[in-house]
Amino acid sequence: DQQVKQNSPSLSVQEGRISILNCDYTNSMFDYFLWYKKYPAEGPTFLISISSIKDKNEDGRFTVFLNKSAKHLSLHIVPSQPGDSAVYFCAASNSGYALNFGKGTSLLVTP
Amino acid sequence: GAVVSQHPSRVICKSGTSVKIECRSLDFQATTMFWYRQFPKKSLMLMATSNEGSKATYEQGVEKDKFLINHASLTLSTLTVTSAHPEDSSFYICSARRGAGADQPQHFGDGTRLSIL
Numbered sequence: 001d002q003q004v005k006q007n008s009p010s011l012s013v014q015e016g017r018i019s020i021l022n023c024d025y026t027n028s029m030f031d032y033f034l035w036y037k038k039y040p041a042e043g044p045t046f047l048i049s050i051s052s053i054k055d056k057n058e059d060g061r062f063t064v065f066l067n068k069s070a071k072h073l074s075l076h077i078v079p080s081q082p083g084d085s086a087v088y089f090c091a092a093s094n095s096g097y098a099l100n101f102g103k104g105t106s107l108l109v110t111p
Numbered sequence: 112g113a114v115v116s117q118h119p120s121r122v123i124c125k126s127g128t129s130v131k132i133e134c135r136s137l138d139f140q141a142t143t144m145f146w147y148r149q150f151p152k153k154s155l156m157l158m159a160t161s162n163e164g165s166k167a168t169y170e171q172g173v174e175k176d177k178f179l180i181n182h183a184s185l186t187l188s189t190l191t192v193t194s195a196h197p198e199d200s201s202f203y204i205c206s207a208r209r210g211a212g213a214d215q216p217q218h219f220g221d222g223t224r225l226s227i228l
Contacts, residue, residue, distance in 0.1 A: 002154070034216055043117070043204055043219035044155075051214055089154070098145050099206075099217060101154040 003027045004092050006102035013109050019077040021105050023090030026071065030092040034099065035064060035075045038087045047088075048075070080109045114138060115207050117220025125228055126197060132190045132223045134205030140185035141207035145217060146178075149202040158203075161188040195227045 005024045013019045021035075031052040036044035050057040050064045050073070057064050063076045077084055087106045091099040116135045124130060134144055142163045147155040159180050160168040167180035177199075179191040188207075192199050204222035208215050 004154070032214055036219070041120075041221070043115070043206075043221040046216040046218060049214070049216055098157040098160055099155075100157075101147075103152070103154045 002103075003030075004090055004100045004102040006088075006090055006105050008105050009103070010106040010108070013080045013107065015082055015109055015111050016079045019075075019080045019084065019107055019109065021075040021077075021088050021090070021107065023073050023075075023102055024071055025073075025092050025100075027092070027094065027100070028071065029094045030100070031095060032093045033064070033066060033073050034091045034093075035062075036089040036091060037084075038089060038104070044089055077107075080107075082109050082111055085109050114209070114218045115205065115220045117205055117223060119223060120221060121224045121226075123226045123228065124195065127194055128227075130192045130195055130225060132192075132203055132205070132225075134188045134190070134207070134220055136186045136207040136209075136218075139207075139209045141188075141209070142185060144182060144188040144205055144207045146180065146188075146190050147204045147206065149204065149222075155204065158190075163188075192225065195225070197227045200225055200227045 003026050034049040035047045037047045038044045048062045050066050066073045087104045089104045090102040118133045144161040146158045149155045158173045161180045161182040163182045169175045182188040206217040206219045208217045
């Protein structure tokens, strides 16, 4: 049973514009959410996280928004750069236990 | 730079062989490491939680006699796929959490592509 869902398998954005990646979850006990970026033949690399006590966390070009009532989070990348092209995984955990992952969204940033 | 090292990156072997995969935290001690498996076009699925100095905790449906986990030190966990068969072919990846806090992210190795002929 998929508790974390990324409904868009792919996204294409023009360089300089905003990329918005979405993620929905079903388990209301999740209290920590993360985004990972993955290049081919490499493991996921931690990008940004947010605790359930917050609704926004920003780190440079990356901002994660959390809407607990909707059980929805999103990752905003602005401005998008070609080097951002990768697969982005949303993940969630409950009290620091293991992560539940979405299936990923493949982002392509075109020049 | 990488904080978790996983070795080997790829294994091709005959059916019936046992395969050991190592996961090391490079610059921190990890009391807990995690082992995941990814099937094609699926998300990463947790197999087991590896606890230093104690038995691993396996997820439902994962055979602990098939997938042996040893976490003998604070920087090393190993996963041994015993008597591997073609259905065990998959992508296995480990992670480690720096620090004990629940709000610490997990850092992943680069994974091991296991192919059983």
